[in-house]
Amino acid sequence: MAYGFFLKESLQPGTTMTLHFKRTSTFGTSFLPLQVADSIPFSSSMMPDILSRFSVSPSSEMASSIKETIAECEAKPSAGQLSLCATSLESMVDFAKYGLKSSNLRAMSTSVAKAVSPKQKYTITGLNKVKASELVACHAQRYAYAVFRCHTTTAPAYTVSLTGADGTKVQALAACHMNVAGGDVEAYKKLYKKLGVKPGSVPVCHFFSQDDLLWARV
Template sequence: MKFHFFPIITFVMIVATNAALSPELYWKSMLPNTPIPKSITNLLHFGKNLVCSLKRSNLKDQKVEKLGYGGVNVGVYKGYYGSGTNVNVGVGHSPFDYLYAASDTQSHDDPNVALFFMEKDLHRGTKLNSHFTKASNEATFLPRQVADSIPFSSNKVKDILSKFSVEPWSDEARIMKNTINECEAKGLKGEEKYCATSLESMVDFATSKLGKNIKAFSTEKAENDTKLKKYTITEGVKNLAHNKVVVCHKQNYPYAVFYCHKTDTTKAYFVPLESADGSRVKAIAVCHTDTSKWNPKHLAFKVLKVQPGTFPICHFLPEDHVVWLLK
């Protein structure tokens, strides 16, 4: 089945003599002792001290593939509402939105794949069916001065769509509107959330919540194979952080936008994985120790057959998501 995806945006870059620090230099100025994860460097394609004008080109129909949200084979289709098969979470409802209700059929479409798992399973020898893949949205960061010049608000949708030459009735428009709406929606009680439209603003949010003595981690995969595989947790599971973490999830948008949230009931783990064919993944898992405020119909409860607030629930981070924690 074919769906429309975001138009490919070509950013025509112009060197600006009075431009602010590039995103990479800003990171280094704020966090000089914190390496930039590969997942972030992959989104820094525009070089130093640049401003850009936006030009739409190469609008193509692309087959919408299933995303590896949570490190597993879960279809989050970036197209029509209610379209698609398998585990269709729908536009604007990623599994990391803990207030959404899953459909009655979601957890039955692929019974061999578990999106969420228990914290008690994070030990050597546990086998998990996982599908580590990057989102097909390869949108990269804009420098902050450029991103800040572009509206990002539900009451400015008309202007936003016009800037990107997106038809208001199109699937691309629905995707962009849903991303904005999710960013503006109220979060869980006790959750501090923020949508970063630039790397600089993501750094600012993380440091404002955790301070500057922090590290950033992402899942790393040794090869480009994205097939569904059975992985085994190998020796070396490490508890990276207790409670105080900031997690940033990449959203569907023409340029890089990250939904970041900080809670005091989250843990982060380093989890080494290996498949039968020798493929290895340095995975980052996030575990939520208090799920009592989640929607009782969230997919996690359907898959694990547990009630809200009863057990810590975990998921792997896709490659292009980031977890921030204290050193």
């Protein structure tokens, strides 16, 4: 799950921003074995069966999250991207290998020194660009078990060192896009309005949550 949107011009040492580094709130945090995951329906047309299988009330928050995740997984990927919702670790790794045309890969993620840290001001103390022109980003979704929405991207990515007001050290992943897009069109319109820029005019960056993964060739 991407969060903490900001303009690329702010991505430099000395910049201070208010952030809350926490894990994506997922109902099921463990991957299912490949054979088990492949045997379970994952389609909006099978929603009653999915909810019944996991004993989820149709009017519950969990049901809403399941519906939203499947809808996002069924949406067409952005132009020039490959995408997949991985319902098993094996499918995620296979997609990363396919998307990057290599079996020699490394996975990166955001790391926070404290298990629980408050929303607070963080100051950027350093950054390095990820040396890769092609990447696969996998974002944790809210679902009954571990599901990651993965997609290929050529957006530049960075490892960013931050220090919180309470001293918490964070090594965060950030990616910058010329055009941030998503399923909730109105939400992104509000985002651009809040940032004070027009879509596609300047790079907009975001941090990755601790549960997200970024894959690159070694």
